[in-house]
Amino acid sequence: MTRPRLRLVGGVCAGFAEHTGVPLATVRLVTVLLSLCGGFGALLYAWLWATVPSGAAAADPLPKSSLARPSAVRPQPAVSSPVAAPGAWPQGSAGGNHRADRWPGNGADPASPVTPNRQADSARAAPVTEILLGLALLAAGSALVASRLGADIPLAVVVPAIVVLAGTALAWRQFADIRSGAAQQSSALLVRILGALVLVAVGILLFFVTGTNPNAWTVILAAASVLLGVAVVTAPWLLRLWSDLADERAARARESERADIAAHLHDSVLQTLALIQQKAGPHSDAARLARAQERELREWLFTGSRSGSAEPATDLATTLHRIAGEIEEDFAVHFEVVTVGTGVGVRSAASPEMNTSNTDAPESLVAAAREAMLNAARHAGGAVSVYLETGARGIELSVTDRGPGFRVDQIPEDRLGVRESILGRMRRAGGTASVRPGPGGAGTEILLTLPAATTAPATDEHHTETSVR
């Protein structure tokens, strides 16, 4: 026989019912009746509770969770009932737990779990609750039996003891809930904790108030007891605070470790990749691979620190870096992207309502820049400088290569790459584009400018992009 996880108080009745095949309601009824007959049932119940092992966490949901009462009010009867009716056992003592409705008939349908996981956690995490409640029940039961047998029971001691045990159990339960992270309404939780604490304090005080003639020692003892009781009850909470602090420290240590690793990667791996690129020459596959790896690593290393600024997906500078990376993967080219000025978003032509800021760069600028960079990669290769400046004057973007160079008027009429994808696009976006020889007469410099005042919508037409030149 085991006590199932599916239980109301100790699971004794349920375990017995399961073991014998007798209906659960009948077992419970008999138990209650036996308890009323001189407390025999209660004593048996307590004894079985203490001796019968708890069953393994079964797959079935816990019955306490089936109690269709809001969790916040469950334990409330506990505060008063044991004090008010110490003789009305077992209901009174059991009320110290939130499984208050243990008597048959009030047992709710086990098929409607509310929060089984939380309950399971708290049940596992706090066997203390069961032990304390068991002790309270035992005390109450033996006191009752003893009084029936005619013994002189010092109720002045027994009643407070039961109250203290039940109160501690209740408090422990609440703290276990806190510890297991089962967040509830904090106000309700506070009320319950306070109730539990008051219960403990009252119980301890009762020892002395109802005891013999009070003297100085009694008072001191009472005060010490109250303090001790509160300390015991709040210990789990303090423990939790402490462990939280330790967790936080550990998290910080992990974070700094991550930063250390990042710094190490940054130095050693990036350097190696840079070295490979140097040795292998700009046009080799090895250099291209190393460059791609370097870019990925850089992204991984620096996105964390940059994430504070605007969303990366729509930032113009980030977009340029991404485009550079994509092109570098396909061509033997290295883009030195330098961005200066305030961050500027990218206004999507497809959904202009998403970014309403007038300072945002239209998508056509990005497309034109991409085309210019692609041109440089295709026809020049090597090192290409991309410079983006965003400021009060607007947006200025230049792509400078050191290739053979070309002139717009030399491009055949049927080649639309530069004429349409770059010049036309910028014109329609309200900006300008110029293609001119690079510095010192070598290579090509494509300069895209977009005045700040431009609020013209980016009406980028759907034309077919043809290869340049």
Added chain:
Amino acid sequence: MTDLDSSSATEPSAASAGLRVLIVDDHSIFRSGLRAELDDDIVVLGEAATVDEAITRVIDLQPRVVLLDVHLPGGHGGGGAEVIREAAPRAPHTLFLALSVSDAADDVVSVIRAGARGYITKSASGAEVSEAARRVAEGDAVFSPRLAGFVLDAFGAVAGETAETTEELDRLSARETEVMRLIARGYSYKEVASTLFIAAKTVETHVSAVLRKLQLSSRHELTAWALERKLL
């Protein structure tokens, strides 16, 4: 930069036996790679891997140019900037050229403010590093496009802030802004000169002036970076 020129003139060995440099980097693979790639007229006096080692070597060897990694272990955790601060007073003829793989502005600003005469990325080829080292040895400042970009940002040049007088440390003059802008675009000094129709020497003067401002300015953005790195 006449004082620097005269100082190199007082060292006849520098002219006859090539440029004496010290390579400081904590990665031996990079040191040996760089050593092999440097031009023939550059004499590598030695290598150092940590801050303490670098300080000792700089003071002992008195190289003309130190190729200095920004991130270095040892010392008080100050990296390349710490090397410059500690070694520079006891090696008056030594100039520092910072090398880094870093993209971070504070890394750049920290070494420049400590006194480095230039900053280039490690992806530069051996010839480029050699050229930069020669340039530094001649007293010029060496700006990579990225450093020029940082400067434009840090001095608010993009926002249209322009210095009224050349003495103003917190802002760039219109001409300096133009020069920086072209360098950021990847132009060489010579190309900047021909584009702006000025002499190459004038470009160098502008760049040196910008470097001085970068080192001396108390501009908010610069000091913020410096404060973050506990440099002030």
